[in-house]
Amino acid sequence: MPQDTADLVIVGAGTIGGWASVFAAELGARRVVVLDAGTAGAGASSRAAGIVRSQGGTATAVDLARWTTAFYRGQQERYGIDSGFRTLGYLILAFDEADGAAARERLAMQQERGLDSRWVDAAEAAELLPVLDEARITGATYCAEDGAIDPPRNVLAYTVALKAAGVDLRERTAATGLRIEGGRVTGVVTARGTVATERVILAGGVGQGALTALTGGPGVPVGGARHQIAVTSPHTALATGPLPMAFELATGLYWRQEEGGILFGMSNPLEEPGEAREVDWDNLRTIRTRLGELMPLTRELDLRRVWAATIDYTPDHLPILGPALDAAREPLGGVTVASPGGHGMMWGPAVARIAADLALHGTSDVTDATFLGPDRFDEHGASTLATDPIALPFPETVGS
Numbered sequence: 296m297p298q299d300t301a302d303l304v305i306v307g308a309g310t311i312g313g314w315a316s317v318f319a320a321e322l323g324a325r326r327v328v329v330l331d332a333g334t335a336g337a338g339a340s341s342r343a344a345g346i347v348r349s350q351g352g353t354a355t356a357v358d359l360a361r362w363t364t365a366f367y368r369g370q371q372e373r374y375g376i377d378s379g380f381r382t383l384g385y386l387i388l389a390f391d392e393a394d395g396a397a398a399r400e401r402l403a404m405q406q407e408r409g410l411d412s413r414w415v416d417a418a419e420a421a422e423l424l425p426v427l428d429e430a431r432i433t434g435a436t437y438c439a440e441d442g443a444i445d446p447p448r449n450v451l452a453y454t455v456a457l458k459a460a461g462v463d464l465r466e467r468t469a470a471t472g473l474r475i476e477g478g479r480v481t482g483v484v485t486a487r488g489t490v491a492t493e494r495v496i497l498a499g500g501v502g503q504g505a506l507t508a509l510t511g512g513p514g515v516p517v518g519g520a521r522h523q524i525a526v527t528s529p530h531t532a533l534a535t536g537p538l539p540m541a542f543e544l545a546t547g548l549y550w551r552q553e554e555g556g557i558l559f560g561m562s563n564p565l566e567e568p569g570e571a572r573e574v575d576w577d578n579l580r581t582i583r584t585r586l587g588e589l590m591p592l593t594r595e596l597d598l599r600r601v602w603a604a605t606i607d608y609t610p611d612h613l614p615i616l617g618p619a620l621d622a623a624r625e626p627l628g629g630v631t632v633a634s635p636g637g638h639g640m641m642w643g644p645a646v647a648r649i650a651a652d653l654a655l656h657g658t659s660d661v662t663d664a665t666f667l668g669p670d671r672f673d674e675h676g677a678s679t680l681a682t683d684p685i686a687l688p689f690p691e692t693v694g695s
């Protein structure tokens with residue numbers, strides 16, 4: 296029987312592993328195998344809200360989102376299918392002077408990166424989004440280029456693209472071990488046998504901690520937390536537009552238009568971290584109350600869809616991109632870690648492209664990723680980097 300070999304094995308067929316396989320094939324990798332314990336996209340990637348925000352709190356976040364947005368915009372031409380990206384604009388709401396001061400500092404950094412973001416006062420925010428109660432806010436930062444994708448369609452888009460690129464997708468095939476010889480990976484072990492390879496990308500979503508621990512080293516600190524989304528019934532005032540999306544940073548409440556109504560989401564940072572897919576109805580009531588304060592007309596709307604899924608996060612809210620560590624915390628040859636830090640819709644394709652670049656060439660020009668590796672965390676998961684301030688409020692630890 297011929298040996299099962301690959302130029303590159305990618306573990307995880309979410310948006311990171313899926314797009315990384317397409318980019319790797321485009322970069323010249325001849326035999327690319329993608330393994331998934333379940334089916335493509337069945338993790339967070341098909342359950343997300345689809346918000347694509349370039350208004351990040353760090354230069355890294357801005358660069359990753361801008362690259363990703365440009366990618367989404369060019370997808371139809373490149374692959375004949377898209378991820379459903381539409382331009383909506385995004386308001387990040389400010390409620391007091393401190394919010395306003397932080398916003399102006401962020402804007403300066405974003406504009407230096409080339410982002411067309413700006414300050415709008417409360418009246419202009421309400422002009423852009425007439426259903427917003429302008430008395431509640433002091434203003435907002437606004438970026439007209441931001442938008443949203445349709446997450447299930449993104450799964451379809453990368454699945455079509457990877458098949459067209461000749462990638463070998465193996466679903467229901469968990470990676471159970473790594474074969475390591477002389478400080479380098481030589482294969483990925485599955486229940487169906489071992490795929491011999493010198494290059495591996497680990498893209499296991501919320502399972503990334505356990506997956507990266509297959510190196511014998513410390514698993515990367517990727518946590519999981521319940522994240523809830525609900526969609527309201529339609530209303531004529533919400534069916535016009537496009538209306539900009541909006542985000543309240545302190546509570547993590549955000550929303551966007553969806554089928555003539557509003558899709559909104561929020562995490563509960565007080566909840567213990569861990570995988571959770573059941574709806575927490577009490578928390579959902581809290582979210583609805585806050586949404587009703589900010590957009591009073593939503594109080595009269597019903598809910599027509601509600602779901603909860605486990606969202607991935609990292610302690611500093613930044614992606615993890617770089618060589619996996621072995622038991623001695625030394626880089627393990629040939630194994631690249633790729634985690635989007637809970638921002639897989641807004642950063643996913645850029646993170647995937649960097650992962651493919653690093654796996655094949657050791658460097659990437661998407662953005663400076665040299666400081667994003669797993670070696671930035673100590674044994675307790677504490678990062679050497681400053682936390683990105685524009686993120687959902689997650690629990691402060693990633694759990695055990």
Ligand SMILES: Cc1cc2nc3c(=O)[nH]c(=O)nc-3n(C[C@H](O)[C@H](O)[C@H](O)COP(=O)(O)OP(=O)(O)OC[C@H]3O[C@@H](n4cnc5c(N)ncnc54)[C@H](O)[C@@H]3O)c2cc1C
Pocket residue numbers: 306307308309310311312330331332333334335336337338339340341342343344345346347468469470471498499500501502503506522523524560603604605606607633634635636637638639640641642
């Ligand atoms: C409710 C919700 C809303 C969200 N909203 C947004 C949003 O609006 N904007 C945004 O940017 N992000 C959002 N996110 C986050 C985003 O969805 C994730 O960051 C992204 O989908 C993660 O992609 P991934 O490929 O890393 O992981 P996943 O999509 O979870 O895929 C990982 C895959 O790895 C596989 N796997 C794990 N271990 C193994 C193994 N040992 N062997 C084989 N396969 C394995 C799993 O089966 C899984 O299919 C949201 C997430 C949730 C849950």
